[in-house]
Amino acid sequence: MKFYLLTLGCPKNQVDAEFMSARLTEAGHTSCSEPRDADLLIVNTCSFIEPARAEAVEVILDLLPYKKPHGKAEYLILTGCLPQMIGREIFKALPEVDAILGTAEYGLIVETVSALIAGEWPVDRSPQGVGGISHLCGTRVPASQQYAWLKISEGCSNHCTYCTIPSIRGPQISRSIEDIRQEALSLAARGVQEIILIAQDTTRYGTDIYGKPALDLLLQELDSKLPSDIWIRMMYFYADSITDNLIDTIAQSVRILNYIDLPIQHASNTILKRMGRLETSELIKGKIALLRSKLPGLILRTTVMVGFPGETEADIEILLNLMEEIRFDRLGCFIFSPEAGTPAARLTPKISSDIAQNRYDRVMLAQSRIELAKSQERIGTITDVIFSDYQEGDILYQGRSYGEAPDVDPVIWVASTVPDLDLNRRYPVRIVEADHYSLVGVTEYEYCE
Numbered sequence: 288m289k290f291y292l293l294t295l296g297c298p299k300n301q302v303d304a305e306f307m308s309a310r311l312t313e314a315g316h317t318s319c320s321e322p323r324d325a326d327l328l329i330v331n332t333c334s335f336i337e338p339a340r341a342e343a344v345e346v347i348l349d350l351l352p353y354k355k356p357h358g359k360a361e362y363l364i365l366t367g368c369l370p371q372m373i374g375r376e377i378f379k380a381l382p383e384v385d386a387i388l389g390t391a392e393y394g395l396i397v398e399t400v401s402a403l404i405a406g407e408w409p410v411d412r413s414p415q416g417v418g419g420i421s422h423l424c425g426t427r428v429p430a431s432q433q434y435a436w437l438k439i440s441e442g443c444s445n446h447c448t449y450c451t452i453p454s455i456r457g458p459q460i461s462r463s464i465e466d467i468r469q470e471a472l473s474l475a476a477r478g479v480q481e482i483i484l485i486a487q488d489t490t491r492y493g494t495d496i497y498g499k500p501a502l503d504l505l506l507q508e509l510d511s512k513l514p515s516d517i518w519i520r521m522m523y524f525y526a527d528s529i530t531d532n533l534i535d536t537i538a539q540s541v542r543i544l545n546y547i548d549l550p551i552q553h554a555s556n557t558i559l560k561r562m563g564r565l566e567t568s569e570l571i572k573g574k575i576a577l578l579r580s581k582l583p584g585l586i587l588r589t590t591v592m593v594g595f596p597g598e599t600e601a602d603i604e605i606l607l608n609l610m611e612e613i614r615f616d617r618l619g620c621f622i623f624s625p626e627a628g629t630p631a632a633r634l635t636p637k638i639s640s641d642i643a644q645n646r647y648d649r650v651m652l653a654q655s656r657i658e659l660a661k662s663q664e665r666i667g668t669i670t671d672v673i674f675s676d677y678q679e680g681d682i683l684y685q686g687r688s689y690g691e692a693p694d695v696d697p698v699i700w701v702a703s704t705v706p707d708l709d710l711n712r713r714y715p716v717r718i719v720e721a722d723h724y725s726l727v728g729v730t731e732y733e734y735c736e
């Protein structure tokens with residue numbers, strides 16, 4: 288069958304989708320890029336927050352015209368977080384759905400398609416449990432040669448009071464260092480230039496199987512086994528479990544990037560406690576000082592949340608003050624969304640949407656000033672940039688350096704005096720201009736010959 292697979296949400300979902308796609312291809316099915324050509328439509332859903340669920344439903348409705356009797360497709364399968372949360376209720380709400388698979392059942396995708404072809408209907412592989420990493424095996428073809436996300440553990444054993452992830456994906460289950468090394472080597476053999484390690488809480492990787500956080504050991508293994516020109520990036524650190532060994536491991540490696548994504552969520556200790564976070568503002572500041580002292584040129588990204596129940600003006604001032612003090616290179620801000628079943632959804636007092644929006648605007652305005660100044664500090668520096676796209680005729684390329692993670696960070700626009708530079712190759716670039724949302728650079732001609 289020809290299948291069209293659309294994945295929503297985060298990079299962790301993208302990895303799950305790439306494994307499903309690989310298994311389907313091995314079983315003789317063929318991927319296609321247009322839903323109109325497909326016999327089988329698959330939507331890998333996200334349901335982290337209400338807007339993600341709304342997006343999933345919208346996407347599903349948009350695909351219905353491609354399904355019989357209007358279109359060509361025989362079947363529609365939903366996988367991932369939405370079936371995990373709602374289970375077979377989906378069949379009542381969306382009778383066009385033919386099969387569902389929860390997050391622990393990704394590995395059953397081929398069997399599910401076979402069951403549909405054999406006449407079983409609807410195929411209900413609704414969640415028998417939460418979590419699972421058994422599908423993260425075998426080869427897969429990443430969406431890009433430039434970079435590939437590599438999931439090192441599934442689920443989360445933290446208990447942030449606002450978060451549905453532990454109930455959807457279960458407690459943390461880590462893959463072994465050997466298993467991850469094999470996948471990293473296989474990605475490198477496919478020509479992937481950058482491997483991005485992801486998990487819900489990357490710094491707590493390995494605690495469940497090695498009895499202590501083992502990200503440092505994993506990095507040492509990858510650092511010694513991967514080809515020397517591969518970049519290793521990590522996302523989703525948690526300040527509480529950043530160890531000295533981990534920082535030293537990053538500092539001693541040339542291929543582990545001095546880029547840290549550390550979602551702190553807030554700076555007020557009162558709010559951090561209500562959020563169920565394990566860090567205090569003091570701990571966050573201490574860890575960042577340590578990171579900056581050992582990792583030269585560190586690019587630091589964070590995420591914060593405003594409008595959490597009970598948040599006062601004083602709490603927002605604490606957050607704004609910490610932002611001024613730390614000066615994150617990049618910052619994303621979310622407005623609290625009460626998710627059914629989470630402890631935070633029951634907390635009071637609620638913050639009105641007007642006030643939450645006002646706080647969001649103030650955070651983003653403050654960050655835009657900081658970010659502009661931080662970007663301008665990079666003017667005059669020379670940095671390796673990998674090009675991902677170009678505008679024909681202008682000799683203008685779009686790329687990323689170690690300081691820009693794909694999808695979430697601004698791009699670098701590069702004017703080259705040399706035409707026909709290779710995409711997917713790194714070139715030294717001098718940063719010459721910066722604004723809020725992008726950097727501008729020129730290739731260093733003498734390096735490009």
Ligand code: SF4
Binds near residue numbers: 487
């Ligand atoms: S660390 Fe907290 S916010 Fe992140 S997935 Fe775990 S529980 Fe959710």
